[in-house]
Amino acid sequence: MLSKILPLLFGILLLIGAFSSLLMGETPGTFGTFNAFKKDFFVAFGDPNSWRINKNILECTGTPNGYICTKKSYSNYILTVEFRFPKQAGNTGILNYISGRHQIWPKCVEVQGHYTDLAKIFPMGGLIGPRNDGDDSIRVAARKPHTEWNKLEITSNKGVLSAKLNNIFIGKSGPYKVRKGPIGFQSEGAPVHFRKILIEEL
DSSP: OOOEEEEEOTTOOOOOTTTOOOOOSSSTTOOOSHHHHTTTEEEEESOGGGEEEETTEEEEOOOSSEEEEESSOBSSEEEEEEEEOSSSOOOOEEEEEEESSOOSSOEEEEEEOOGGGTTOEEEETTOOOOOBOOOHHHHHHHOOOTTSOEEEEEEEETTEEEEEETTEEEEEEOOOSOOOBOOEEEEOSSOEEEEEEEEEEO
């Protein structure tokens, strides 16, 4: 079965299938500007001025609370993203299967980006379902200092989400009744940077 590969890099390549579509900013392989970034994402809730592209990194001020999300909905996929907190260890998260109206916070399943709780998986926004907090000892061993780039890998398969932190398996949760929707990235209280976002559709 053929898979579609859709890398959304903040230095970004948009690849569909065997590299059939290339999204470029001011230079090949980069967004360059926030307008280029907005071809694939939009600010669903919060202040658009909280977000900017700086040297191929998506930077977020962390205030006010809000989130950006993909314009496209995803069901079965592998998502990888690197992120860091340039100042204090803070909070963010990856919102999967976003459904219903946009609000703080939407109905979805979050893979936690809070530094002390990285890769916990739980429903939010009124969505009912299981959660998995993983093992704290494994999480602490896997994570890097908050100012360095930590990588989350999230796999969605028929409503079941699994999470790895820096290539170390943390946990799995599901299945959830909601199994498809846009993917969001949180602004929640502290400056956070994202890069190398890759979504591979299965």
